[in-house]
Amino acid sequence: MADTLTVLSPGMLTTVQDMGRAGWQSSGFSPGGAMDLPALRAANLLAGNSKDMPALEMTMTGPGIKFNCDAWFALTGADFQAELNGAPAPTYALIRASEGDELRCAAARAGCRGYLAVAGGFALEAVLGSCSTNLKCGIGGFAGRQLRAGDELPLQCPQTPIANPQERRLPVPAHLDRDRPADKIILRAVLGPQDSRFTPNGLRDFFGGWYTVAPASDRMGIKLEGAKVTTHSGSDIISDGIAAGSVQVPASGQPIVMMADRQTTGGYAKIATVISADLPLLAQAKPGDHLRFVAIAMDEAQTIVRREARAMARLEYHYLTLR
């Protein structure tokens, strides 16, 4: 048989994602990429890949997948109660599939998005430097779209043997632990870029209240329902560039946190920006989850980013030396 995976059932929204399409925002392309970057990286490292390779991102309900060849794979992010030929397939571990095996994912428990990385990676062509699926433009990933039943995903060959498979396990991150469902999420954010356009009450309500994740949330933005955030003189600004995690407040006063598939530019005031380290919490937030924001200073935020980057570098080194 060919070195491929066949999609038996697509799940709610399963797309190929990598680190995103860098360098094209000035032309109007969303950066895209995995919503939960640490989970994507963990899946790749477990599967013996370099950390930035494309993997499948699944959403809310996962796909059914048939292996048409022997392959190693890893699941990370939300727990989709996956089973390989009826036996539990745990997350954050390396798993062996044989030709003909079927992986069945169900609904996500504790979390919203999961990643499936296959050892060696997918044999897909990068478009504008990335394999991320850009749904709006219909480019990248597999045929520029979400996966459908019957799709056959080509794998890179050969499937090289993996050293020390039994050592390839990682702890499940605390916010994805299914025994401790974290439906109360605390997000750290840095003020700005347009915090001066908000009233003292607006700022107090934003940082004081609990918000509920709205069903209309998607890869573009996590939409929130809760205390109305008020501005001095309207929420319209002259359109400017939007950073990952920026919290845009339109006229409704209901905040939207801008995520991977965000528009590159926008005309709504942004009260604060969620720190990089907390974006994975948002990527895993499901409609109905509750969250609130706390303000932290820039220096502290950047100390946290650096700490996380060092931890990822250590993990990467560890997996490189396992080879």
Added chain:
Amino acid sequence: MAYPQFHAAGDAAILVEFGSEINPESNASVRALSESLRRKPIRAITECVPAFCSLLINYDPCRLRYQALTRQLRKRLQGLSTEAAGSARVFAIPVCYNGEDLEFVARHANLSKEEVIRRHSAPEYLIYMLGFLPGFAYLGGLDPAIHTPRLQNPRTKIPAGAVGIGGEQTGIYPLASPGGWQLIGQTPVRPYDPQRAEPILYAAGDYIKFEPVTAAEYAALERRQAAGEQIWEVGRHG
């Protein structure tokens, strides 16, 4: 308030603002900084997003912290000239003015359709920025006489290449998408073509000039384009 101003946009981006209104001068400053960073990069900077009067600078905070980057940017901004190196390009874009809202735009402006076309195709429009969709150009300089409110009910699908007016703006839809602009014409030129060596036709700082063509000429241009010919012309501004 004095410009430029620096605003934090999270732990990995900084927004540099050059003014509080849309005009060619602050837009030229945006371009000057973004060009300078392109020619002589600051290593921590990963990607810039130019807009009307601000530049969003994404950077790696593991390489440089906010304060240090701000210092470097301030130094860079001193002695930065907004005079563009060389003159900007003008893209002559053929348009068949047959849009279904041309009649409405003419009635709204109390002008003949011919006069709307004349006024729309007269200026060289400055591309202030690209955004919203790949290759979507925000143009400045639409004749106030033909400003037209957006549709009450946006269309669910507008074809790629549609030329429209939305309020004080005019532009080309680079790919099929929903939209609320008044459609006045259609161009066979694709501002965004993923198959082309340069997928995006133009950049901020360039100009667009619309050239009216007949339906027959439009069809001929489409055939030439299908045969692999370039059907737009590029000149120099000013």
